[in-house]
Amino acid sequence: MNILGIESSCDETSAAVIADGVLRSNIISSQFIHRYYGGIVPELASRAHQKLIVPVVDQALAVAGISRADIAAVAVTSGPGLIGALLVGVNFAKALAYGLNIPIIGVNHLEAHIYSNFIREPDGGVPQSLGYPFLCLIVSGGHTQLVLVHEPLNHELLGSTVDDAAGEAFDKVGKMLGLGFPGGPVIDRLAATGDPEYVKFPRSFLDDSGFDFSFSGIKTSMLYWLRDRKLLGHSNDITKPVIEPKMLADLCASFQKSVVDVLTNKMLLAVKRFGVRDIAIAGGVSANSELRRRMAELAAANGLRLSIPKFDYCTDNAAMIAQLGWMKLEHGIHSSIELDAEASLAL
Ligand code: KG4
Numbered sequence: 001m002n003i004l005g006i007e008s009s010c011d012e013t014s015a016a017v018i019a020d021g022v023l024r025s026n027i028i029s030s031q032f033i034h035r036y037y038g039g040i041v042p043e044l045a046s047r048a049h050q051k052l053i054v055p056v057v058d059q060a061l062a063v064a065g066i067s068r069a070d071i072a073a074v075a076v077t078s079g080p081g082l083i084g085a086l087l088v089g090v091n092f093a094k095a096l097a098y099g100l101n102i103p104i105i106g107v108n109h110l111e112a113h114i115y116s117n118f119i120r121e122p123d124g125g126v127p128q129s130l131g132y133p134f135l136c137l138i139v140s141g142g143h144t145q146l147v148l149v150h151e152p153l154n155h156e157l158l159g160s161t162v163d164d165a166a167g168e169a170f171d172k173v174g175k176m177l178g179l180g181f182p183g184g185p186v187i188d189r190l191a192a193t194g195d196p197e198y199v200k201f202p203r204s205f206l207d208d209s210g211f212d213f214s215f216s217g218i219k220t221s222m223l224y225w226l227r228d229r230k231l232l233g234h235s236n237d238i239t240k241p242v243i244e245p246k247m248l249a250d251l252c253a254s255f256q257k258s259v260v261d262v263l264t265n266k267m268l269l270a271v272k273r274f275g276v277r278d279i280a281i282a283g284g285v286s287a288n289s290e291l292r293r294r295m296a297e298l299a300a301a302n303g304l305r306l307s308i309p310k311f312d313y314c315t316d317n318a319a320m321i322a323q324l325g326w327m328k329l330e331h332g333i334h335s336s337i338e339l340d341a342e343a344s345l346a347l
């Protein structure tokens with residue numbers, strides 16, 4: 001049975017095919033136009049999705065070696081995300097489902113990030129075993145959430161960010177440092193040679209016994225640190241850095257460490273509170289090398305099993321949408337043709 005997954009919630013147009021639970025294709029077209037603006041411009045994102053959706057879907061089908069007539073169901077991100085961007089994917093999926101007379105499955109983008117840990121590849125790329133219940137930290141550009149997954153498709157939200165998402169903090173700090181957009185991957189790369197103890201940025205744990213996060217304080221500390229040394233206000237051009245390379249690497253490493261300290265601390269707190277043996281991370285920031293390393297350390301020190309998605313499935317992709325669509329269909333869940341996009345759809 002072939003499930004087509006479609007993702008268009010932000011700035012990636014993506015389509016994927018899962019056949020009988022195994023991933024057959026995953027095409028991702030990233031929109032680079034936003035780099036000129038230092039952030040995602042919603043209207044440009046919608047227009048790019050409109051142009052790309054048909055070729056991206058056609059390519060996903062071609063790579064999987066199937067035609068439209070072979071699709072048994074279509075899964076699509078219905079939220080959360082940019083409303084115009086979501087509408088492109090949802091309306092395309094509805095038209096396809098109606099035309100082919102097949103079920104449509106609306107998928108929550110955040111829930112799909114969790115199940116990116118279960119994507120199975122054809123060449124033996126079986127996901128690390130992850131048992132239920134498990135804790136999943138979803139860290140992306142728009143969200144930071146800690147979730148307790150009791151059983152397939154049954155989860156409990158433990159905490160969220162009260163201000164910036166972790167990825168948003170990476171991107172805003174990247175902008176301050178003149179590293180372009182998105183800053184996360186660049187900070188990760190530069191931090192590799194930096195001293196994480198160079199600046200001791202504040203760690204906000206909010207309530208010591210709770211699972212909410214806050215990252216705006218770390219970001220503001222960086223702003224003040226740069227402003228006090230007259231290192232702010234330069235061009236957002238990575239080819240013309242005003243901060244000398246050693247200091248830049250040290251600042252990246254210090255900032256990254258403060259964010260990762262908070263994320264790992266909250267995960268450990270939840271492990272102790274709920275007594276789980278399995279943990280996972282997901283979302284764009286789960287591609288971060290320091291977060292991956294520290295989560296592996298935490299797992300080893302506490303006898304836990306850790307699952308981290310392959311890099312391709314950390315940032316936005318349709319493979320995770322098809323994966324959750326497949327799991328929902330197996331549980332007899334699908335949506336009606338009235339499915340609508342919801343910008344603020346909750347987890
Ligand atoms: O999950 P995602 O692709 O989109 C959303 O659903 O938001 O996440 C994008 C976020 C961006 O903020 C980007 O800077 C961040 O993930 N990101 C990283 C890394 N790769 C992507 N942050 C830190 N280190 C990375 N290696």
Ligand code: ZN
Nearest residue numbers: 140283284316
């Ligand atoms: Zn995402």
